[in-house]
Amino acid sequence: xxxxxxxxxxxxxxxxxxxxxxxxxxxxxxxxxxxxxxxxxxxxxxxxxxxxxxxxxxxxxxxxxxxxxxxxxxxxxxxxxxxxxxxxxxxxxxxxxxxxxxxxxxxxxxxxxxxxxxxxxxxxxxxxxxxxxxxxxxxxxxxxxxxxxxxxxxxxxxxxxxxxxxxxxxxxxxxxxxxxxxxxxxxxxxxxxxxxxxxxxxxxxxxxxxxxxxxxxxxxxxxxxxxxxxxxxxxxxxxxxxxxxxxxxxxxxxxxxxxxx
Numbered sequence: 001x002x003x004x005x006x007x008x009x010x011x012x013x014x015x016x017x018x019x020x021x022x023x024x025x026x027x028x029x030x031x032x033x034x035x036x037x038x039x040x041x042x043x044x045x046x047x048x049x050x051x052x053x054x055x056x057x058x059x060x061x062x063x064x065x066x067x068x069x070x071x072x073x074x075x076x077x078x079x080x081x082x083x084x085x086x087x088x089x090x091x092x093x094x095x096x097x098x099x100x101x102x103x104x105x106x107x108x109x110x111x112x113x114x115x116x117x118x119x120x121x122x123x124x125x126x127x128x129x130x131x132x133x134x135x136x137x138x139x140x141x142x143x144x145x146x147x148x149x150x151x152x153x154x155x156x157x158x159x160x161x162x163x164x165x166x167x168x169x170x171x172x173x174x175x176x177x178x179x180x181x182x183x184x185x186x187x188x189x190x191x192x193x194x195x196x197x198x199x200x201x202x203x204x205x206x207x208x209x210x211x212x213x214x215x216x217x218x219x220x221x222x223x224x225x226x227x228x229x230x231x232x233x234x235x236x237x238x239x240x241x242x243x244x245x246x247x248x249x250x251x252x253x254x255x256x257x258x259x260x261x
Contacts, residue, residue, distance in 0.1 A: 009038035011045070016053040016205075017197045018046040021060055028066035029059045031112050033073060036083070036090060039116075043088040047097050053205040054197040055101045057120065058190055062128070063107035064117075070138070091144040092119035096216065098209050100200055104193040105129050106186055114179070115144030118153065121212070122196060123180040126189040129171040131179070137166045152219070153178045204242035204258040 012019040020042045022029050046055045059065060088095050101120035105113065109125075110132050117123045133150075135142050142163065150159035154177045162169065174180045184192050200208060210233045218226035237243055242258045249256035 008032070008035050009042055011042050013052065014194075016051060016201045017194065018042075018049075018052045018055045019194075020046070020055060020057045022058070022065065023060040024065075024069075025061040027069065028063045028108055029061065030066050030069040032069045039090045040083045040087040043090060043097055043101075044084070044086075047088050047099060053099060053208070054200045055097065055099065055120075056104060056190075056193050056197050057101060057116070058104040058193070059106070061107075062186075064105040064109040064129070065113040066108050067111035067113065067134075090119060091115055093145060098212065099205070100197075100208060100212065102193045102197055104190045105180070106189060111135055111142070111146075112144055115142065115146050115149070118149040118179070119145060122193075123174075124189050124193040124196070125171040125174060125180040125183045126186040127171050127183055128186045129174065129180075129183075130168055131170075131174055132166060132168040133163055134166040136164070150179075202255075202258075204240070204246060204256070206240045206242050206261075207237055207246075210237050 008023050010021040010023060012021070020039065022031070022035065022039070024030055024032070024035065043055065046052050083089060083094075086095070088097055096119070100122070102122045102124065103117040103120045104124050104126075105117055106126035107128050107130065109117070109129050111134060114131055114133055133142060133146050135146075141147070146163065150163060154162075158177055161167075169177075171180065171183045175183050182192060183189070214226055214229060214233055217229045240261060242256075242261065246256050246258070
């Protein structure tokens with residue numbers, strides 16, 4: 001595994017998997033504007049690299065993040081918060097990753113931590129994970145997508161309960177609500193996230209991306225838009241070398257070897 005350090009956000013590449021690690025342990029991985037910019041750059045590099053098929057986002061230490069470093073974002077010495085032009089938005093509010101993103105969370109996972117994980121696709125939690133959307137207690141409101149992604153993952157009542165009360169909830173409760181997909185002992189949760197990433201890498205990346213594109217089209221425009229997008233998605237998939245390889249491997253009764261072309 002080759003690894004490159006970029007400030008407080010590290011990137012490691014293992015085959016077709018990109019592992020992005022948030023590291024600000026001394027402050028419970030509080031996110032600074034610089035870290036957000038670095039995360040955007042790392043996600044953009046992942047999204048633009050044809051050899052990288054799945055990303056796993058994780059955090060160093062016992063906790064995912066205590067949230068934003070408020071003084072760096074809103075204090076008298078606040079620094080620039082603009083993301084690099086054209087980059088992937090870590091919150092998925094502007095440009096969103098076209099490829100699968102798995103997030104592994106543990107310990108304190110507050111506010112921005114929840115919004116980052118919900119901007120991805122699959123969440124694997126440690127049994128130590130503790131969640132809370134506490135912006136209203138700080139005199140502000142969620143602005144990274146919590147106000148609508150809680151709705152798409154849970155329901156109106158559950159979403160409003162958690163957003164209005166700012167109540168902390170456990171990994172098991174998050175699993176029951178659908179905010180996370182699996183819960184494992186601390187340490188094992190990251191191993192499991194990587195296992196899922198490897199499993200996804202056995203599938204055709206063009207087909208996987210087309211599936212995500214179709215799902216996002218539905219979220220953006222509803223059922224009619226998703227139906228109208230099918231012909232173009234079909235064209236992308238059927239014209240790929242991976243499609244031919246998938247058919248040939250079935251005929252020859254062997255595992256397919258996909259190349260993302």
